[in-house]
Amino acid sequence: MSTPTPLAVTPKPPYYAVIFTSVRTPADGVGYGVTSDRMVELASGMLGFLGVESARGDDRVGITVSYWASLDAIRGWREHAEHRLAQQHGREKWYACYRLRIALVEVEYGTGTV
Amino acid sequence: MSTPTPLAVTPKPPYYAVIFTSVRTPADGVGYGVTSDRMVELASGMLGFLGVESARGDDRVGITVSYWASLDAIRGWREHAEHRLAQQHGREKWYACYRLRIALVEVEYGTGTV
Numbered sequence: 001m002s003t004p005t006p007l008a009v010t011p012k013p014p015y016y017a018v019i020f021t022s023v024r025t026p027a028d029g030v031g032y033g034v035t036s037d038r039m040v041e042l043a044s045g046m047l048g049f050l051g052v053e054s055a056r057g058d059d060r061v062g063i064t065v066s067y068w069a070s071l072d073a074i075r076g077w078r079e080h081a082e083h084r085l086a087q088q089h090g091r092e093k094w095y096a097c098y099r100l101r102i103a104l105v106e107v108e109y110g111t112g113t114v
Numbered sequence: 115m116s117t118p119t120p121l122a123v124t125p126k127p128p129y130y131a132v133i134f135t136s137v138r139t140p141a142d143g144v145g146y147g148v149t150s151d152r153m154v155e156l157a158s159g160m161l162g163f164l165g166v167e168s169a170r171g172d173d174r175v176g177i178t179v180s181y182w183a184s185l186d187a188i189r190g191w192r193e194h195a196e197h198r199l200a201q202q203h204g205r206e207k208w209y210a211c212y213r214l215r216i217a218l219v220e221v222e223y224g225t226g227t228v
Contacts, residue, residue: 006175007135007213017133017217019179021121021167053135055169055177061120063169063177065133091225099121099224103131103217110213111205 008051008067013105015050016068018077022090022098024060032094035086042082048073060096067105074102122165122181127219129164130182136204136212138174146208149200156196162187174210181219188216 024032043049048069056062068074077083090098138146157163162183170176182188191197204212 006137006173007211013215017131017215019131019133019217019219021169021179023120053175053177055135055171055175057169057171059120061167061169063167063179065135065177065179095225097119097121097225099222101127101131101219102221103219105133105215105217107216108213111209111211 006053007110008053008065010050010067010105010108013108015105016071016074017103017105018066018068018074019101019103020064020066020098021101022062023096024056024062025094025096026060027093031089035089039083039086042080043077046073046077046080048076071102120167121224122167122179124164124181124219124222127222129219130185130188131217131219132180132182132188133215133217134178134180134212135215136176137210138170138176139208139210140174141207145203149203153197153200156194157191160187160191160194162190185216 040052040054043052043066050067050069052064052066054062054064066077068077154166154168157166157180164181164183166178166180168176168178180191182191
């Protein structure tokens, strides 16, 4: 019997990771939550999307790592019109600060998935 | 006046990221917290350590991303005796499942830091 896991089940490397780390402002919790869920739904339908993992603690620090087959796939996601609007709202009201890093995953191992 | 940030201030890429995603068991909250703090302290003193970011939500999903100057630096950290003991405890009691990915950061941008 396999147990569902919130961790992404990704293919054998190499593939790409987009590491998005942020500190939330206290502003607009409802709007942020709705948009955040919608972005996961939207990304999941994009060509080259491999998975996503996300966590945010009580200190407002959050990390979302999405996994992609190629830089072209990441570019397509970054430039998606609805995502661009969400990015703008993020910069204007949701995030006190953020960093975005694009990285080539070379090695993966672990337990508990598939 | 600059504001302190919990986000890592890393040098210009390329450098390496270790993306550790996990689901915590309910076991041994105190022991886990003490060890987790100690691991950050220990890693921070390692040669080639560049920074760390961490978040865990109420759903027990956590992500810690540590940044390193080289694969050799990551190897040194992985094989540190005290860290190896913590890894063993992690596998045995703290984590229901985990994934570890080693990735080469090629691009970084953002706001709000330094």
